[in-house]
Every structure is written in C-alpha cells, then in structure tokens.
Amino acid sequence: MEVPSLLINSRFLLLIGMVGVATLLSSCQTKDSVNVYFTPKEPIITFTQLKQTQSGLTWTTPKQWKENYSHTKRIVTFVIDDSTQVTVTRFEGRTGSLIANVNRWRGQLKLGPTRKSRLKYYVSYETFNRKKFTVVKLRGPRKQKPRQGLITAFAKHNNDTWFIKLSGPNRTVLRQRRQFMEFVSNVQFH
Amino acid sequence: MFNSIKSSLKKVIKAMASLKITVLLLISLFLLVIMVTLAQVDLGIYYATQRYLNSFAIYWAPNKGLLVPIFPGGYTIGTLLFFNLVAALATRIWLKPKSYGLWLIHMGLLSLLIGSGITSFKAAESQLAFSEGESKYYSESTREIELVVIDTSGETKDAVISFPEALLKEGSELSHNTLPFTITLNSYSTNSTLENKATPGIQNGYGQHISSRPLPIFTQDDARNIATAIVSIDSDNYKDKLLLTTGLEATQVIQVYDTPYRIELRHKRYYVLYSIQLIDFQRKLYPGTEIPHSFSSKIKLNNKKTGEERDVLIYMNHPFRYEGKTYFQASYGENETLSVLQVVENPGWLFPYISSTLISLGLLIHFLQMLIARLKKDQNHA
Structure with a gap:
C-alpha cells in the first residue's frame, strides 16, 4: 500500500530539521558559556612550595627576606637589602676541597689565598636535623669601603652539595647572622 | 496567502532536494578530506580538524586581521548535506513498500550526519594522568x-x-x-x-x-x-x-x-562524580627486547553515590566504560609509576552503529526486492 508522502514527509522533515537545529544550538551554547560548579577542596600550592618541591629543599623564608628566582643557576636568592643577599645553590658531584672553596670566597672579598693550617680561624661545623654543615665566616680587608663579609654554610645530600651563602656589607652580615643560621637550621632536604 | 507561502516553501524544498546539490556537496566533501589530510602534515590532527572540519568556512589570511572565506568548512557542508537529504526524503523518496530499502538507507545516512554533528560539537577528549596511589575525580x-x-x-x-x-x-x-x-x-x-x-x-x-x-x-x-x-x-x-x-x-x-x-x-x-585511583601500572616487554608487549593500569573505582567500589584492569584494546566515559590506556611516565589514560566522552557514539544497521538493512531489503522483481520478470518471460 502506498502512503501519501506529503503529510508524513512534511512532519518528518520538521522533526529531523528540529533535531538538527537543536543539536547546533545546544552545542553553540556550551562553548561560550560560563560554568559554575562545586568541587572538593584542593590543597593550595604556593609558588615557593612549588619551587621547593622542584629543588628538593624545603625552607621557611624569614619575614624581611624577599625571594627572587631570576638567577637561573640558583635555587633561590633572598634579597635582604640593596647590597645584602642570601643565595642557595646546588652542585652535583665533586665541588672541590674546603681550602679551594675558602680561597674562592676570599677572592670574592678581595683577600689573598690562605693556608690549610689557618682554616680553623674561619671554619666551624654545625649539625642541624642530623645534617652536618660546614660554616665558613669571612670578612673583607679593613680598608674596603664598606667592608664586605660573608657566611657560607654547606652540606652534602645524596650526590649533591648545597651552598647557602649570606653576603654583603660586613655590618649587615653580622646583623643578619642569627637569622641566617636559624634559616640554615630549618632547611630540610628531600 | 498561506497557500502561496506553502507553495514557495515547497519550491524551496524541491530545489534543496536537487541531486546536483548532492553531487556538488559530495565533491566538496571529498576535496575537504584531501585538504585536511594534507594540512595534518603542518598543523597536526587537532588543529587541522579544527580549521577544516570543525568550522563553517576555510579562511585565507592575506594580511593580519583580514580573513577571506575561500571554501566551505565541515560544518557548512555537513549542514547542507543534512538538509539536502531531508528535502530529498520529503519530496522524492516516497514511503511505499517498493522503496522501504531506500528509505532505510537514507535514514541511515541521516543518522550518520546527526551523529557526526553531535560528535563534533559534544564529544570531549581529555587525559587522566595519575601516579600509583593517587586518586583523581577529573581529567584534563x-x-x-x-x-x-x-x-x-x-x-x-x-x-x-x-x-x-x-x-x-x-x-x-x-x-x-x-x-x-x-x-x-x-x-x-x-x-x-x-x-x-x-x-x-x-x-x-x-x-x-x-x-x-x-x-x-x-x-x-x-x-x-x-x-x-x-x-x-x-x-x-x-x-x-x-x-x-x-x-x-x-x-x-x-x-x-x-x-x-x-x-x-x-x-x-x-569533573566526574566518582574517583579513580591508580593501584598499579605495568609495562611488559617481549623477552630479551625493549619492545613493549603490553601496558596495563589497575585502577580502583569509587562511587560514593552508588556505593560502588571495585578494581578494574585497563589495558590495550580493553578500555573501561563508565557513566558515558571511556578510559583507554594512552601513555605512562616517571619510571612506570605514572599512568596516562585517554578519556573519551561522546554522546553520539551510538549513531554510527544505528547508521550502519539501518544502511545494511536498507541495502539488504533493496537488493532482495530487486532480486525478487528480476526473478519474477524472468519467470514471466519463461
């Protein structure tokens, strides 16, 4: 039996047409619309925490110190004032002998090299969180204006050596010494 | 007044049902497929698909900020083909026993076009990357x-x-x-x-x-x-x-x-309303080689709403289907402790199956009808 197409087909046309248009309209709506929904709470990861996770070292930044990550070879730099800063660096493998490092830092302060027998005047050892740190304290020449100074604490962890160095005018270095050692005592290696 | 609108509409529908339009659109589609295939070399699959198929027109940019449409995009061709087919069904292919097969074939083609429209607009692909022990309730x-x-x-x-x-x-x-x-x-x-x-x-x-x-x-x-x-x-x-x-x-x-x-x-x-935890990722190699034999992720599904908690193993060609999403093993990382699952959600996934069934059934009916008619004709001649 032949069914007249006119009635059935026009209804069919309308139905199919509506399906097609509805598909188009519903999809256009979702692409540009702002969605609001609720999710379980997620932990907040600050930039500092992220840097700490990436570097393998956790620290607490003292209030007056300002973090700076612009130096690519350093883990972090803390700016205390225009001329005083604390730098944290990590070197893999061998990093030279103690005397070589001390003389390198002496050179930075415009001092001549020293002998191994005189290291006891500059070097001390501290243990924080079961980690042994070598602490080197140096002052620049008296005639230097302003006289410069530095304190470096370094420790080995796994295959890396971590250097934490406070440097700047000796007067500020001495003023920051306690806070610096407190900072060193709080760092934790992952 | 009403009659004149009706007759003009009929004229429009008749014009839309033109076979010439069908041929032109199919040639355009053919050219579009060639263009998108070639474009994949420079643009990759995602951007080539976006620019050529998921668009109303393909543009030429002679200057910065100036876009000149030079060819219809996938949306335009698909939409025109859809209405061309609907118009053809409404005007040419009558619903009578002799053309049931043809009707089914055309219905199959229509459902294929609707399905591809839904897939194009509504399907979402994302990835779920998690480490062993980690639980997630969203993919990205x-x-x-x-x-x-x-x-x-x-x-x-x-x-x-x-x-x-x-x-x-x-x-x-x-x-x-x-x-x-x-x-x-x-x-x-x-x-x-x-x-x-x-x-x-x-x-x-x-x-x-x-x-x-x-x-x-x-x-x-x-x-x-x-x-x-x-x-x-x-x-x-x-x-x-x-x-x-x-x-x-x-x-x-x-x-x-x-x-x-x-x-x-x-x-x-x-986001989903359940969580998936990666229990274990395994990569097996062919003995004595570095060639992977299989990847698998053992996951724990936890749906607090339904109280469902079960382990599922996802491995190559054995995805996990749950609440409209399909999870495929896609990649891995971090010394084989991280697994990456491809998550596909496609509300139009059923349409190709419906379409294939309708077209197959339509072709079968149509050829059987033709065969019977031919046999009857031969018998009459004899």
Missing part, C-alpha cells in the same frame, strides 16, 4: 584552556566559576554575578615561554618572579602549549594585576571583601 583537556576563579571560603567545597577559552581574548572583560570583581585580560597568549624575570607592573603572586614571552602555537600532536595571561582584577576595594600561566602548578590567592579566591589559568577540567 590537552588543548582547551579555562580561566577559573575559585571561591575557597566554603568549609568542604570550593565554588568554581569557569570562563571557557572562547572568552579569553586580549582586552576582554570577564565577570559573573557571583563575583565581586571583574577580570580584564591585558594580554593572552595560547603559547609562550616562561623566563626567570619579574613581569613589569606586577606586585603580587608569581609574576614577581617570572615573566612570559609569546611563542607561535605548537601544532604537533604531542606538543604542549603554555598559555599565559596578564589580568587586571578590579573591584571597589581591591585592585591587582596577576600573571597567570598553565606552565606552573602554583596557586595564587587574592582576598576580596574577606573572601579568598584562587585565580588560575589551567587546562580545561572534566
């Missing part, structure tokens, strides 16, 4: 970006206001009636590189330490772009400027009217 798009403002003042839940990528354009202003501030996009780059250098004018958040430089979009399928935006936040009692990027997982929180808000630019997330 690898391409699409969203800017989210999260009100974290709730005790157990965060309220997320998500602005889709379509709204992220330089100069656009984003606001919502639940937010006490507006966000203006001073700049937006789909791809950029990050540098350890402060962004000028930024006093808050990680923009104090890093800055971004725009890069051309990486179109390769395995490349990941780093989207960045510099936004100004403006309310009666709070003004700020922040750098947002998908390249860092760090969170930035601002306090407006005593309410803490997280502001993030991130890969679009697809």
Whole structure:
C-alpha cells in the first residue's frame, strides 16, 4: 500500500530539521558559556612550595627576606637589602676541597689565598636535623669601603652539595647572622 | 496567502532536494578530506580538524586581521548535506513498500550526519594522568584552556566559576554575578615561554618572579602549549594585576571583601562524580627486547553515590566504560609509576552503529526486492 508522502514527509522533515537545529544550538551554547560548579577542596600550592618541591629543599623564608628566582643557576636568592643577599645553590658531584672553596670566597672579598693550617680561624661545623654543615665566616680587608663579609654554610645530600651563602656589607652580615643560621637550621632536604 | 507561502516553501524544498546539490556537496566533501589530510602534515590532527572540519568556512589570511572565506568548512557542508537529504526524503523518496530499502538507507545516512554533528560539537577528549596511589575525580583537556576563579571560603567545597577559552581574548572583560570583581585580560597568549624575570607592573603572586614571552602555537600532536595571561582584577576595594600561566602548578590567592579566591589559568577540567585511583601500572616487554608487549593500569573505582567500589584492569584494546566515559590506556611516565589514560566522552557514539544497521538493512531489503522483481520478470518471460 502506498502512503501519501506529503503529510508524513512534511512532519518528518520538521522533526529531523528540529533535531538538527537543536543539536547546533545546544552545542553553540556550551562553548561560550560560563560554568559554575562545586568541587572538593584542593590543597593550595604556593609558588615557593612549588619551587621547593622542584629543588628538593624545603625552607621557611624569614619575614624581611624577599625571594627572587631570576638567577637561573640558583635555587633561590633572598634579597635582604640593596647590597645584602642570601643565595642557595646546588652542585652535583665533586665541588672541590674546603681550602679551594675558602680561597674562592676570599677572592670574592678581595683577600689573598690562605693556608690549610689557618682554616680553623674561619671554619666551624654545625649539625642541624642530623645534617652536618660546614660554616665558613669571612670578612673583607679593613680598608674596603664598606667592608664586605660573608657566611657560607654547606652540606652534602645524596650526590649533591648545597651552598647557602649570606653576603654583603660586613655590618649587615653580622646583623643578619642569627637569622641566617636559624634559616640554615630549618632547611630540610628531600 | 498561506497557500502561496506553502507553495514557495515547497519550491524551496524541491530545489534543496536537487541531486546536483548532492553531487556538488559530495565533491566538496571529498576535496575537504584531501585538504585536511594534507594540512595534518603542518598543523597536526587537532588543529587541522579544527580549521577544516570543525568550522563553517576555510579562511585565507592575506594580511593580519583580514580573513577571506575561500571554501566551505565541515560544518557548512555537513549542514547542507543534512538538509539536502531531508528535502530529498520529503519530496522524492516516497514511503511505499517498493522503496522501504531506500528509505532505510537514507535514514541511515541521516543518522550518520546527526551523529557526526553531535560528535563534533559534544564529544570531549581529555587525559587522566595519575601516579600509583593517587586518586583523581577529573581529567584534563590537552588543548582547551579555562580561566577559573575559585571561591575557597566554603568549609568542604570550593565554588568554581569557569570562563571557557572562547572568552579569553586580549582586552576582554570577564565577570559573573557571583563575583565581586571583574577580570580584564591585558594580554593572552595560547603559547609562550616562561623566563626567570619579574613581569613589569606586577606586585603580587608569581609574576614577581617570572615573566612570559609569546611563542607561535605548537601544532604537533604531542606538543604542549603554555598559555599565559596578564589580568587586571578590579573591584571597589581591591585592585591587582596577576600573571597567570598553565606552565606552573602554583596557586595564587587574592582576598576580596574577606573572601579568598584562587585565580588560575589551567587546562580545561572534566569533573566526574566518582574517583579513580591508580593501584598499579605495568609495562611488559617481549623477552630479551625493549619492545613493549603490553601496558596495563589497575585502577580502583569509587562511587560514593552508588556505593560502588571495585578494581578494574585497563589495558590495550580493553578500555573501561563508565557513566558515558571511556578510559583507554594512552601513555605512562616517571619510571612506570605514572599512568596516562585517554578519556573519551561522546554522546553520539551510538549513531554510527544505528547508521550502519539501518544502511545494511536498507541495502539488504533493496537488493532482495530487486532480486525478487528480476526473478519474477524472468519467470514471466519463461
């Protein structure tokens, strides 16, 4: 039996047409619309925490110190004032002998090299969180204006050596010494 | 009046049903497929599909800011084919026993077009990357970006206001009636590189330490772009400027009217009402070689709503289908302790099956009818 197409087909046309248009309209709506929904709470990861996770070292930044990550070879730099800063660096493998490092830092302060027998005047050892740190304290020449100074604490962890160095005018270095050692005592290696 | 409208409509429908139009559209579709295949070399699958198939027209850009449409895109050809087919069904192919087969074939083609429309607009592909022991309740798009403002003042839940990528354009202003501030996009780059250098004018958040430089979009399928935006936040009692990027997982929180808000630019997330935990990932190699034999992820499904808790093994060619989503084993990383699942949600997944069934059935009926008619004719001749 032949069914007249006119009635059935026009209804069919309308139905199919509506399906097609509805598909188009519903999809256009979702692409540009702002969605609001609720999710379980997620932990907040600050930039500092992220840097700490990436570097393998956790620290607490003292209030007056300002973090700076612009130096690519350093883990972090803390700016205390225009001329005083604390730098944290990590070197893999061998990093030279103690005397070589001390003389390198002496050179930075415009001092001549020293002998191994005189290291006891500059070097001390501290243990924080079961980690042994070598602490080197140096002052620049008296005639230097302003006289410069530095304190470096370094420790080995796994295959890396971590250097934490406070440097700047000796007067500020001495003023920051306690806070610096407190900072060193709080760092934790992952 | 009504009759004249009706007759003009009939004329339009008849014209739309033209076989010449069908042939022209099929040739255009053929050319489009060739173009998109060739374009994949430079653009990769995603961008070639977006530019040629998921668009109304293909544009030529002789100058910056000037776009000249030069060829119909997949949406235009698909829509015209759809209406051409509907018109043909309404005017030419009558619903009579002799043409049941043809009807079914055309219905099959229609469902194929509707299905591809739904897939094109509604299907979403994302990835779920998790480490062993980690549990997740969302997957992330690898391409699409969203800017989210999260009100974290709730005790157990965060309220997320998500602005889709379509709204992220330089100069656009984003606001919502639940937010006490507006966000203006001073700049937006789909791809950029990050540098350890402060962004000028930024006093808050990680923009104090890093800055971004725009890069051309990486179109390769395995490349990941780093989207960045510099936004100004403006309310009666709070003004700020922040750098947002998908390249860092760090969170930035601002306090407006005593309410803490997280502001993030991130890969679009697809949340589900259940969680999936990766228990174990395994990669097996052919003995004595480095050639992988199989990858598998053992996961634990936990649906608190239904009380469902069970282990599932996902491995090559054995995806896990759950609540409209299909989880495929896609990749792995971090010394085989991280698994990446491809998550596909396609509300139109059934249409190709319906279409194939209808077309097969239609062809069978049509050929049987033709065969019977031929046999009858031969018998009469004999």
